[in-house]
Structure formats: structure tokens, C-alpha cells
Ligand code: ADP
């Protein structure tokens with residue numbers, strides 16, 4: 001089992017470990033029992049993950065002698081609402097969960113964001129643990145303490161920063177993950193390679209067929225590599241005030257595409273076209289060499305992620321949604337651009353004409 005420590009400023013948060021391994025549920029249960037000192041545990045999971053893994057995780061924890069309970073909610077982003085949060089919170093109160101308890105988020109990013117949020121507000125905050133089961137959650141959303149709930153007006157508009165007690169990643173969960181969800185997670189791993197480490201990109205390029213087959217050794221390499229990159233960025237900028245914004249590479253246009261499509265384009269696909277757009281803008285502004293831009297486009301195509309903007313989406317709509325993204329500060333849209341692969345920078349002022357031209361170019 002691989003252990004990666006997330007070192008945070010003691011004045012604001014506690015540091016914690018990310019554990020990565022295969023078939024480690026029994027060991028995870030022992031580690032949880034040994035390190036968290038909670039009087040009892042409540043696993044919160046969506047219906048799909050709960051029916052696949054709920055019993056197994058519960059019985060592993062029970063074997064250690066810990067009282068454990070499980071609460072379910074319906075799967076999917078549409079559940080990431082205040083109504084679901086309130087219903088879960090009321091169930092916690094009914095079951096007598098209190099500040100001596102610990103919540104366990106067993107599931108993908110939706111579950112992690114939801115449980116993190118509940119843990120941060122229930123009884124003025126109780127501890128929680130992340131057990132991510134999607135590739136996206138394992139490499140991205142379970143690390144860094146961002147919690148969130150969607151409003152009608154947009155995704156993650158309500159949320160907190162609240163770090164988990166620990167993150168336990170069992171790669172075995174990925175065996176049952178549908179292909180589309182797996183590919184979604186690969187988009188974020190490509191992003192890490194592009195913004196931080198050309199070697200990670202080379203690994204994806206050379207080992208893609210093994211990765212697609214979900215070969216555990218290959219997955220272990222890219223998941224651990226991604227977790228290290230994410231934790232390194234979170235350590236420097238826990239609250240997303242500066243360098244953490246580079247994690248938004250591909251997300252400025254990506255988020256706009258997701259919402260312009262009414263969320264019919266998945267996050268991974270939207271971010272992929274967004275990364276291609278950001279690479280093209282970087283090239284147009286004479287920062288990024290054409291060969292490096294091409295390398296990014298090639299890997300996105302090979303993985304089978306979206307590389308073109310659907311013809312039905314209007315340029316004006318995409319641009320205006322981009323300007324309304326919550327991540328903009330004042331009037332400047334924060335665009336993450338590249339000097340080369342592994343060297344991103346944040347550019348507050350990108351001429352709207354270049355953005356429009358790039359969107360038109362990428363239209364199917
Ligand atoms: P994400 O992790 O991409 O943010 P979700 O939390 O909504 O998104 O998870 C995506 C979908 O995958 C959900 O329908 C969820 O129930 C399902 N899921 C999560 N983990 C697994 C798994 N290990 N095996 C099968 N399905 C899973």
C-alpha cells in the first residue's frame with residue numbers, strides 16, 4: 001500500500017494521508033479503526049455504489065468491532081442538491097450521529113462533495129473520510145477538501161473547504177466502473193500531465209492499452225502520480241487563492257460547454273475540448289509550440305475523449321457562460337494557458353476575439 005502525506009498549515013487544517021492499494025478493504029477498515037478514534041461510523045453512498053460495495057465495506061468495518069451504519073441517496077449529479085443534503089442530515093440526526101461519530105464518503109465525486117459538505121456543517125462539523133470509487137474522485141475530487149452542492153443557477157455554488165481525516169483509494173473499485181466514467185477520469189489525469197509533468201503524459205501515451213484494460217499496476221502508477229501532483233498543489237494553496245487555479249486548465253471553456261449543453265456533455269469530455277481550446281489559444285498567443293499543442297490533441301483523440309465542440313452549441317452562449325463562471329474575479333476571466341507542457345500560467349486577460357475564433361475552429 002502506497003501512502004502519500006498531504007501536509008497542510010496547522011493553523012487552518014490538519015494534515016492527512018492518502019492510501020493507495022488494491023483489494024485493501026480489510027486493511028482500510030483496520031486503519032480507519034486505529035486512526036480515527038470515532039465512537040461509530042456512518043457510510044454515505046449512492047444507491048449504485050451501495051449495492052456494489054456497501055455490504056463489503058460495512059462488514060470489513062464491523063470486523064474491527066466498530067458500530068457502523070449506512071445511508072443511501074439516489075445516484076447522479078441531480079442528487080447533489082440542498083434537498084438531498086437536508087434529507088441526509090435529518091437521517092443522521094434521527095440515528096443519533098454526533099460529534100464523536102465519523103462519516104465515510106463511499107462513492108464518486110458526487111458522494112464525496114455531498115458528504116464533505118454535510119460533515120462540514122452538521123453539528124458545526126464532524127470528521128469524515130473519503131473512500132473514492134470513481135477514477136475522477138480517486139485522482140481529483142477526494143483530495144483537497146473542496147465540498148459542494150449545486151444550485152439551479154450553477155454547479156458547486158454552495159460549499160466549504162473541509163479536509164477529510166484520510167483518503168483511502170482501493171483500485172479494485174475501478175473494475176466495475178462504466179467505461180464512460182473511467183474515460184472521464186482519464187481527462188483529469190491528462191490534465192495533470194499537461195500542467196505539471198510531461199513524464200505522466202508519456203506514461204499515458206505509452207501504456208494506454210494497459211490503462212484501458214484497467215491493469216492494476218498501470219493504474220497504480222498513474223493514480224499515485226496524479227495524487228502526488230494534486231496534493232503538491234493543494235499544499236501550496238489550500239484555499240484556491242493562487243496556484244491551485246492552474247488545476248482549472250481546460251475548465252474555463254469546459255464548464256461553459258457543460259452548462260451550455262444542459263450537462264449532456266460529461267465533465268471529462270467538456271474539459272478535454274477545453275484543454276484543446278486552451279492549448280490553441282496558447283499557440284495563437286505565441287506561447288506554446290505547435291508540436292506540443294498537437295501532442296495534447298493527439299492523446300485526447302486516442303483516449304476517445306471529445307475533441308470538437310458540438311455544432312448545436314452557439315459561440316455567443318459559450319462565451320457568455322464563461323464570463324459568468326464563478327471562478328472569474330471581477331471582470332477578468334482566469335484563463336490557464338501554457339508556455340510548454342508542464343509549464344502553465346494564469347492569464348487574466350485573453351482577448352475575446354481569440355476565444356471566439358478558437359471556439360469556431362473547434363466546432364464540429
Ligand atoms: P464523478 O465521480 O464522476 O464525480 P459520480 O459520483 O456521480 O461522479 O459517479 C459517477 C457514476 O458512477 C454514478 O452513477 C455512480 O453511482 C457510479 N459509480 C461510482 N463508483 C462506481 C464503481 N466503482 N463501480 C460502478 N459504478 C460506480
Ligand code: ZN
Pocket residue numbers: 188251267271
Ligand atoms: Zn475537473
